[in-house]
Amino acid sequence: MTPTYQVLVDDIRALGVEQVFGLMSDDTAVFATALDSAGIRFYGARHENNAIAMAEGYAYRSGGLGVAVIGRGPATANGLHAATYASRTGSRVLIIYGEAAVPTGAVNGIGPDYKGFNATGVLGAAGIRTFVATSPNTARGALADAVAAAQQGGVAALLLPVNVQLAEMDTAKAGPASVAKRPAQPAAPRPEAIEAAVAVVRQARKPLIIAGLGAHRAGAKAALEQLADRIGALLVTSARGKDLFRGHPCNLGIVGSFSHSAARRMIAEADCVLAFGAGLNLLTMSFGHSLPKVPLVQVDTDRGHIGRWHPADVAVVGDARLAAEALLEALPAGSNVERPFRSDETLRFLAEFDIGRDFQPADTPRTIDPRSLGVALEKLLPPNRNLVYDAGNFLGIVPYLSVPGPGHFKMTSDFASIGLGFGTALGVAKAKPNETTVLVIGDGGFLMTMGELETVVREDLPLVVVLMNDCAYGAELHFLKMRDLPVAKSVFPDVDYAPVAEAFGFHAATIRTLDDLNKVAQLLAKPDGPVFLDCKLNAAVAAPFMSEFHEFETRQH
Numbered sequence: 001m002t003p004t005y006q007v008l009v010d011d012i013r014a015l016g017v018e019q020v021f022g023l024m025s026d027d028t029a030v031f032a033t034a035l036d037s038a039g040i041r042f043y044g045a046r047h048e049n050n051a052i053a054m055a056e057g058y059a060y061r062s063g064g065l066g067v068a069v070i071g072r073g074p075a076t077a078n079g080l081h082a083a084t085y086a087s088r089t090g091s092r093v094l095i096i097y098g099e100a101a102v103p104t105g106a107v108n109g110i111g112p113d114y115k116g117f118n119a120t121g122v123l124g125a126a127g128i129r130t131f132v133a134t135s136p137n138t139a140r141g142a143l144a145d146a147v148a149a150a151q152q153g154g155v156a157a158l159l160l161p162v163n164v165q166l167a168e169m170d171t172a173k174a175g176p177a178s179v180a181k182r183p184a185q186p187a188a189p190r191p192e193a194i195e196a197a198v199a200v201v202r203q204a205r206k207p208l209i210i211a212g213l214g215a216h217r218a219g220a221k222a223a224l225e226q227l228a229d230r231i232g233a234l235l236v237t238s239a240r241g242k243d244l245f246r247g248h249p250c251n252l253g254i255v256g257s258f259s260h261s262a263a264r265r266m267i268a269e270a271d272c273v274l275a276f277g278a279g280l281n282l283l284t285m286s287f288g289h290s291l292p293k294v295p296l297v298q299v300d301t302d303r304g305h306i307g308r309w310h311p312a313d314v315a316v317v318g319d320a321r322l323a324a325e326a327l328l329e330a331l332p333a334g335s336n337v338e339r340p341f342r343s344d345e346t347l348r349f350l351a352e353f354d355i356g357r358d359f360q361p362a363d364t365p366r367t368i369d370p371r372s373l374g375v376a377l378e379k380l381l382p383p384n385r386n387l388v389y390d391a392g393n394f395l396g397i398v399p400y401l402s403v404p405g406p407g408h409f410k411m412t413s414d415f416a417s418i419g420l421g422f423g424t425a426l427g428v429a430k431a432k433p434n435e436t437t438v439l440v441i442g443d444g445g446f447l448m449t450m451g452e453l454e455t456v457v458r459e460d461l462p463l464v465v466v467l468m469n470d471c472a473y474g475a476e477l478h479f480l481k482m483r484d485l486p487v488a489k490s491v492f493p494d495v496d497y498a499p500v501a502e503a504f505g506f507h508a509a510t511i512r513t514l515d516d517l518n519k520v521a522q523l524l525a526k527p528d529g530p531v532f533l534d535c536k537l538n539a540a541v542a543a544p545f546m547s548e549f550h551e552f553e554t555r556q557h
Contacts, residue, residue: 001168004136005031008143008160009038015147017067019043021054021427025071027098027115027162032069042069043430043459046451048079050423052086052095053412057427059091060410061386065150066091066427072098072159073115076122082423084126085415087155094150095128099159102134123157130157136169186218187301189318194326196314197274197297201331204272204295206341207233210255212284213240214277214300215320216406221245223324224276230331232339234266238278242409243402249347253355256290257283257545258398262353266346268292274327275299276320280310283545287552299323355400366512367538370468374400376517377466380524382436386428388412390421392442393474396543401440408435418445422452429461436464436527443469443492450500456530457505464524464531465506467497470539478542482550494536501532508532 012020012035019041024032036042045051052068059066070079076097086093100113123130131146133139142158149156201207209228211220221244228235228250235245236252245251252263259267267290274297278284285291288310298312299320306315316323340346356375363369374397387403389395391413403409410428412420425439446467456463470477477490498508509520511533523531 004139004167004169005034005165007169009034013038020067020069021051022069023048023051025075027072028069045455048075049082050452052079052082053420053423054427056086056091056093057424058431059093061428061431066093069096073117076119085420087128088414090153092150093155096158099161101163102161128155128157132159133164136167186319189316189323193316197316198330200295205338206270207231207272208270209233209235210275210278211241211244212238212278216244218320220321220324223321227324227328232342234341238284241406244406256286260355260358260399285310287548362538362541364538367536369541370397370537376514380521384435386437388425388428388439390441390445391418393543394442394468419448422449426461429463438464440466444473453504467534469534470537472539478546498534506530506532511535
């Protein structure tokens with residue numbers, strides 16, 4: 001006979017899990033301690049939301065299973081924000097919750113359960129698949145089912161009642177341990193769909209290829225670049241597919257709300273669009289304005305995603321890489337002989353374009369234009385870096401900072417909320433401790449999560465924090481301005497957070513000018529320990545998508 005919690009710990013270790021993230025409660029303390037004692041390192045956060053976000057960030061960057069362990073009742077409620085967010089990212093995340101003891105048949109209890117909470121109902125309403133270990137004999141099976149669900153992509157929750165955790169298990173009667181399932185094989189597109197797509201491409205003079213995160217995950221980069229070279233197409237990505245084609249002479253960067261002027265100009269000339277593994281959401285489409293009204297071929301493994309946000313003329317259901325390779329086979333060398341997108345003039349225009357000169361800097365004596373900050377950080381930060389963004393007006397910096405590829409880039413706005421970047425960045429940093437992880441976060445999201453400064457130092461997680469401090473809820477500030485309404489309630493005092501970070505053990509600096517930034521150039525080039533930059537921004541600079549939001553909302557009334 002073995003305590004149930006110990007059997008489950010052994011099963012988790014057998015999965016190859018080497019670390020979990022969490023915030024222990026009285027109902028998970030024994031379980032969390034057993035994990036750590038078994039060699040599965042427990043990384044403790046200061047808030048349940050951040051613990052779950054850490055697991056999601058780890059899963060995203062590592063490609064493996066991220067595991068979070070938190071308590072029941074108020075802990076479950078505290079973490080609902082991040083659990084909902086994680087369930088929308090597609091990352092493989094298992095959240096293990098404590099749960100109230102399974103009733104033993106006693107008529108009377110000893111008093112009210114102040115932690116009473118219908119976790120199954122609430123998590124189910126949030127769209128999270130939930131499994132409950134109702135007894136020692138069902139616990140291993142519940143864990144196996146939860147792991148299998150998480151491995152399919154998304155979040156699965158396992159509820160462990162306290163008395164089930166502590167009860168002795170007869171392993172001979174307890175059912176099998178979890179067995180890893182083989183990943184699904186990529187689906188090849190139907191020949192008829194490829195034939196329809198080829199018919200569209202053959203009519204095009206100026207084709208455009210859009211790739212999203214799905215194309216990156218499918219390993220489609222090489223095939224898409226070959227296809228673009230064959231048909232004379234330009235290349236562009238969604239925001240989540242950022243820098244997939246970095247270094248290619250026909251790379252336009254990001255399409256939509258994060259486009260630069262050269263990309264917008266060239267995209268407007270396209271007469272055919274092929275989208276691979278890109279959702280074509282409102283930011284990719286600039287609320288309906290990023291693409292010309294031309295034939296659109298959309299490739300996705302999920303039929304339900306095709307045409308979901310924007311009409312598609314040809315649907316190709318299948319793996320992005322296999323679809324690109326099928327198109328290459330169906331379009332022999334010499335296809336699309338007339339190739340104006342590959343003219344010397346076009347290639348020279350793209351080669352000479354400098355995003356650093358794509359705007360008029362709006363620096364002041366005590367604040368920096370966020371775009372100028374982005375251009376400068378691009379040169380100062382180590383090139384092999386991970387960028388994790390919280391959400392807010394400061395996302396206008398996205399086009400100015402590059403990464404080695406989409407897997408190094410993480411946006412945390414799947415729930416359209418702020419406050420999830422810090423925890424996510426910690427998980428990414430743990431997944432790739434030998435790479436520099438940079439958290440780009442606004443002062444609003446930072447103040448929600450600044451307690452994790454202590455976690456960074458305690459757990460020795462490598463991190464550079466770039467605080468985009470406009471002393472405001474920046475997005476709300478610009479929404480109010482656009483409506484000619486008072487902005488006072490969206491604006492806050494200019495607090496210097498560098499000494500706060502220093503007190504926790506960070507190398508910290510306050511950045512008001514580019515000269516201030518250059519003074520820490522050596523520190524950024526090779527960070528030695530955690531780094532914190534309180535960058536004072538000119539709050540008057542609105543990200544381009546702010547006006548798009550406003551125009552879209554105006555159209556709805």
